[in-house]
Amino acid sequence: MCFVHICYEAIRNGLLTPMTKKNIPRPTESELEILQVLWQHGPSTVRLVNDELSKRRDVGYTTTLKLLQLMHEKGIVTRDDSSRTHVYRPALREQETQGQLIDRLLEAAFGGSALKLVQQALGNRRTTREELDQIRDLLDNIDPHATPSATDTPDELA
Amino acid sequence: MCFVHICYEAIRNGLLTPMTKKNIPRPTESELEILQVLWQHGPSTVRLVNDELSKRRDVGYTTTLKLLQLMHEKGIVTRDDSSRTHVYRPALREQETQGQLIDRLLEAAFGGSALKLVQQALGNRRTTREELDQIRDLLDNIDPHATPSATDTPDELA
DNA sequence: CGGTATTAACGAAATATTTCGTAGCAAAAG
DNA sequence: CTTTTGCTACGAAATATTTCGTTAATACCG
Structure with a gap:
């Protein structure tokens, strides 16, 4: 089972592509919070995302910034940095991500x-x-x- | 830190009880893997759990042991340590935990x-x-x- | 122009999660 | 009784996640 597991881990971490699926890491809980804002508001600046998050809980601007930067590195979001204030948007459609998450939960708990x-x-x-x-x-x-x-x-x- | 958020964190970490729900931390992914074994096989020793996990992936005995000990501390499982080889069982029924998880996903992504x-x-x-x-x-x-x-x-x- | 405000980039601390090695003890085998 | 096996406890490393302070660059205002 070793080899199988190695492959599993690799896929999970985005090192291998299952060929049929894109190579997108699974969003964490904080990242999902941000994705929900992006899904709801469309392409957004860090400022806007942070303002939305701040309505629900206390979060610093640079925290949101860092998160978006990490999500960008991971490929979870894309960004337009042609102007000084970057604009972020989800890399996957809402449904695709939700489908992934359900698959995950299905495996993990059901x-x-x-x-x-x-x-x-x-x-x-x-x-x-x-x-x-x-x-x-x-x-x-x-x-x-x-x-x-x-x-x-x-x-x-x- | 706004008060609301402090409360949220506290509840999330099981420091406060929402009064209607029990005070059980949310299982992580690894913990869920173990819970599935317990749900399926009933009260089990570390050895049995580890054997089951090993069918799916490569995992050391002490890793499983440690995980079960942590889950015990968190209250996710209970254990009978009257005999030398302890016997673990889930603290919540399968359905209760699954319900929690769905609630979580519902909030986080839907x-x-x-x-x-x-x-x-x-x-x-x-x-x-x-x-x-x-x-x-x-x-x-x-x-x-x-x-x-x-x-x-x-x-x-x- | 000079000062204030806004932003991105880092670095790093704090926390959570996963993994395993080592040690000590009890039970079983010889 | 001695050796081997199996078990728990503990410590700690490796990794992942979350949070924020500081710095530097750019835009804005008077």
């Missing part, structure tokens, strides 16, 4: 079962009827008819 | 929208028809709404 995750997300939470309806729509859109992956188990009873 | 999370979990993933049906059942249980989407299972609640 043994890979998306079903269990969704059950947990919906079960212990008050969800509005409207939201439930939207999820029903989603289920129908996934298409109960054409679902191709439906049968991994070839042992459909004969 | 702006609190369970809907978006579920959409993401189901959307970009191959989910079997069987699983989709199970989720439909779950939805119907949460909200005995109209649009009974093929609920043949006459399940009920107390």
